[in-house]
Amino acid sequence: MEAKCIGLNCKTSLKYKYAVRDQRYSRYVQEWMKPLLEADGIATTDVGEAKMCLKCYTRYLRKRLRSEPMVDDSNTYESKKSNCNHVKEESVSICPTVDDLFFTPSSHRKCCLCLSYTEQTATIPEKARFQLILFHRIWDSKSARSCADHFIGKDLDPYFAITAAGREKLLLYLPDKYKEVINDLLRLSYQLGSGKTSFSFNLKNMDDQDCLAGTGWNMEQLQELHSRCAHLISSQCLSTEDCLLLFWVKLKTDISYTQLASLFNLHKSSVSRIFHNVAQSLEATIVLLYLGSEHISRENAINHNTAFTNTFFSDNVTVVLDGMYIYIGKSGDHEFKEKITAGRKKETILNS
Incomplete structure (x- = not known):
């Protein structure tokens, strides 16, 4: 035929x-x-x-x-955040069926989520593919590609709006895709049934008391810090709020990077990179504006004096400089060498 x-x-x-x-x-x-x-x-x-x-x-x-035009990257963080409610309204609370699922063919230049053409695409993580099925009624194959900025780590960006407009029903492609669809649904049901979903520590699942216990800040204070330094925090693994949460959990609890990696479901190197990135962001936006000699009055400085300082220096502003040992070479002067040599350490030292 x-x-x-x-x-x-x-x-x-x-x-x-x-x-x-x-x-x-x-x-x-x-x-x-x-x-x-x-x-x-x-x-x-x-x-x-x-x-x-x-x-x-x-x-x-x-x-x-x-x-068709290329993909427009003019969407800002605020515009994505404004679409968050729109995404939740489209999510259907009832259990989906095969008749409800949509499918969008893609290529190396076409994003299967925003339906735009771009030069840089990446394969969709398995966790994000399952989220598309459960929350957006969209099934995509393993080879489907999408814009990288639609994801935060292995999860879908909650601020990215996904609609069913311009998509075709999965039933039209089911004769060719039925094995892959069934395998995906079986794998998803197995993970949900066996409880193998990965634990993820994030800010949206915490209340004010949990936030205070984990970071030392309440939710309002942490959001205030986030509003000042979010534009300098960059990470493909976590949202900017969770990056700030990771930083303060590390300072509050003093747990290792390995333990933080388990809490946030990340690699150890990613945790270290995020921590230093947040530290640099806070230094540029918070530390220089609110710490230092220029941001404290004379009265407040005197109030920080200890009883020992007040006894010897009375009511004067006192600055304590912590010295260190500087290692130098041996001297030809025998008398000078005896004064600067430590017999216990067997090294020549100079107390600055």
């Missing part, structure tokens, strides 16, 4: 067995092809059954790339 390619002036015959099972030989005509086919004078009434050879498919895909 053979079928003809629907492409303009194309006389290629498509064998039935290749057209159904081997995607290298033919493609089903998709919704985005309708305007391009109609512009060529081709009727699109039976698009669901029409097929196209790989050469024509590539030709129409190039036309689409020329007609």
Whole structure:
């Protein structure tokens, strides 16, 4: 059984067995092809059954790339945050069925989430793929690619709005994708049933009391710190709020980087990098503005004097400089050498 390619002036015959099972030989005509086919004078009434050879498919895909703009990176953090409620409203609380799932084919240049074309894409993490099924009713294959800024670590960015507009039902692709769909659903049900979901320590699951116990700050104070230094914190593993949480948990509890990596479900090197990044951000935005000799009055400085300082220096501002030992070479002067040599350490030292 053979079928003809629907492409303009194309006389290629498509064998039935290749057209159904081997995607290298033919493609089903998709919704985005309708305007391009109609512009060529081709009727699109039976698009669901029409097929196209790989050469024509590539030709129409190039036309689409020329007609559609590249992805716009002008979305800011605030605009994403404003769309958070919109994402929650689209999430359906009832259990999804196969009839409810959508599917979006993608390529190395097309993002399957924002449906835009970009030069830099990455494969979707498995955890994010499961979140798409549960919360957004969208199934994507393992080879599907997306913009890297749609994720925070292995999770979906909660501030990124995902809609079903412009997507096709998964049922249209189920004859070719049924094995992969079933395997994904079985793996998801196994992880949920066996309780193997990874533990993640984050700010959105904490109340004011937990935040105070873990960081020494209440939720309002931590949000105030975040508003001042968030623009300088950069991490692909955690959100800026959780980066600040990690920093203060480390200072409050003095636990190791390995323990922090287990709490936040990260690699040890990522924890170290985030900690130093937050420290630099706080130094640039908080420390220089609120600490130092220029930000304390004389009365407050005198109040910091100890009883020992008041006895010897009375009511004067006192500055204590902590000295250190400086190692120097031996001297030819025997008397000077005896004064600066430590017999216990057997080294020549000079107390500055």
